[in-house]
Amino acid sequence: MSAEINVTLVPGDGIGPEVTHEAVLILEAISQWIGSSFQFVEMPIGGTAIRQQGSPLPPATLEAALNSDAVLLGAVGGNEFNSLPPDKRPEAGLLQLRQALGGFANLRPSVAYAPLSNNSPLRPEVTEGADILFVRELLGGLYFGTPRSWNRETGVALNTMQYSREEVIRVARIAFELAQKRRHKLTSVDKANVLEVSQLWRATVTEIAAEYPDVTLEHQYVDACAMHLMNTPRNFDVVLTENLFGDILSDEAAVITGSLGMLPSATIGGKVNLYEPVHGSAPDIAGTGKANPLGAILTGAMLLRHSAGMEQEAQAIESAVQRVLAAGYRTADLARTNQPDQQIVSTVEMGKHVFEVLNEIIDCSQAMHAV
Numbered sequence: 001m002s003a004e005i006n007v008t009l010v011p012g013d014g015i016g017p018e019v020t021h022e023a024v025l026i027l028e029a030i031s032q033w034i035g036s037s038f039q040f041v042e043m044p045i046g047g048t049a050i051r052q053q054g055s056p057l058p059p060a061t062l063e064a065a066l067n068s069d070a071v072l073l074g075a076v077g078g079n080e081f082n083s084l085p086p087d088k089r090p091e092a093g094l095l096q097l098r099q100a101l102g103g104f105a106n107l108r109p110s111v112a113y114a115p116l117s118n119n120s121p122l123r124p125e126v127t128e129g130a131d132i133l134f135v136r137e138l139l140g141g142l143y144f145g146t147p148r149s150w151n152r153e154t155g156v157a158l159n160t161m162q163y164s165r166e167e168v169i170r171v172a173r174i175a176f177e178l179a180q181k182r183r184h185k186l187t188s189v190d191k192a193n194v195l196e197v198s199q200l201w202r203a204t205v206t207e208i209a210a211e212y213p214d215v216t217l218e219h220q221y222v223d224a225c226a227m228h229l230m231n232t233p234r235n236f237d238v239v240l241t242e243n244l245f246g247d248i249l250s251d252e253a254a255v256i257t258g259s260l261g262m263l264p265s266a267t268i269g270g271k272v273n274l275y276e277p278v279h280g281s282a283p284d285i286a287g288t289g290k291a292n293p294l295g296a297i298l299t300g301a302m303l304l305r306h307s308a309g310m311e312q313e314a315q316a317i318e319s320a321v322q323r324v325l326a327a328g329y330r331t332a333d334l335a336r337t338n339q340p341d342q343q344i345v346s347t348v349e350m351g352k353h354v355f356e357v358l359n360e361i362i363d364c365s366q367a368m369h370a371v
């Protein structure tokens with residue numbers, strides 16, 4: 001593998017720049033290993049772009065993103081923009097970017113790491129071994145449906161939840177294919193007891209299931225699913241759902257892992273894949289060294305897996321993260337008062353520990369090849 005991989009880096013707001021910085025260092029360590037290089041071009045998005053250029057997604061950022069092999073994003077959003085209308089906020093920049101890149105399947109893994117078993121408010125015997133992959137539809141539903149409005153005179157606001165059969169089919173296929181590579185189970189989540197959109201969703205997913213006889217399909221209502229995720233997380237393999245339900249359930253699933261700061265995501269299926277940790281910009285801790293870079297670092301692993309075909313290298317990063325956790329290193333979000341063996345570290349220190357362990361893994365693999 002010698003090709004150059006061009007990545008548009010959009011660190012964004014709050015803790016975004018701090019966590020993406022650590023992810024970049026890890027990807028650079030990988031590039032030394034494989035002899036190919038990552039070319040990072042950094043561009044503004046979100047609140048940072050509003051401040052610099054008056055727009056949450058400047059045209060040059062969009063152009064760079066569209067011309068790259070992958071886009072790596074930190075986070076967007078900040079309190080000073082809270083009173084702006086939705087289409088002027090930092091979040092609008094991210095939504096426009098998602099739409100332009102065209103990725104409709106947002107993969108959000110949620111894993112119970114053994115060293116963090118006491119971090120979850122759920123009992124360890126409940127979370128042990130849980131390994132869920134959410135496939136969140138990312139370009140439809142209430143986020144993008146029109147008409148949308150807030151009429152201040154009448155005091156009425158409106159959003160539209162709309163899906164077409166085609167939109168459901170394309171994301172369902174990705175979910176079924178992923179289930180085939182995992183434990184062959186797919187849970188499709190909807191609200192078909194109330195919403196026509198969900199009835200279409202359920203009928204379409206059921207129809208597509210016939211093409212994947214080796215995958216067991218079950219349907220759950222979103223309210224029940226929210227409860228089952230906490231009661232019996234091990235019963236889930238791949239969870240397929242629409243945009244807003246997926247937004248909510250993937251944050252809830254962070255409880256299984258122990259911290260939202262741990263969760264990565266990848267958005268695939270469009271022109272250019274988009275990689276972003278699930279956590280937000282956390283303005284309250286920005287610049288304090290408290291941010292957890294592991295979500296962003298694991299997002300880097302997903303980039304290797306889904307945009308560079310580097311499964312072994314992706315796994316090397318994931319192993320390095322697990323070992324660092326096993327060694328007791330914890331950022332503030334992971335620290336617990338009753339854990340005497342933990343070592344509380346800053347964002348940068350956490351990144352360094354992963355970097356060191358990753359280099360050990362790389363050295364070890366090179367030594368094996370030399371024999």
Ligand code: IPM
Nearest residue numbers: 076077091094095247278280
């Ligand atoms: C996420 C975020 C975004 C979303 C926001 C920042 C627009 O919450 O990626 O989950 O709602 O999709």
Ligand code: MN
Nearest residue numbers: 247248251278
């Ligand atoms: Mn969210």
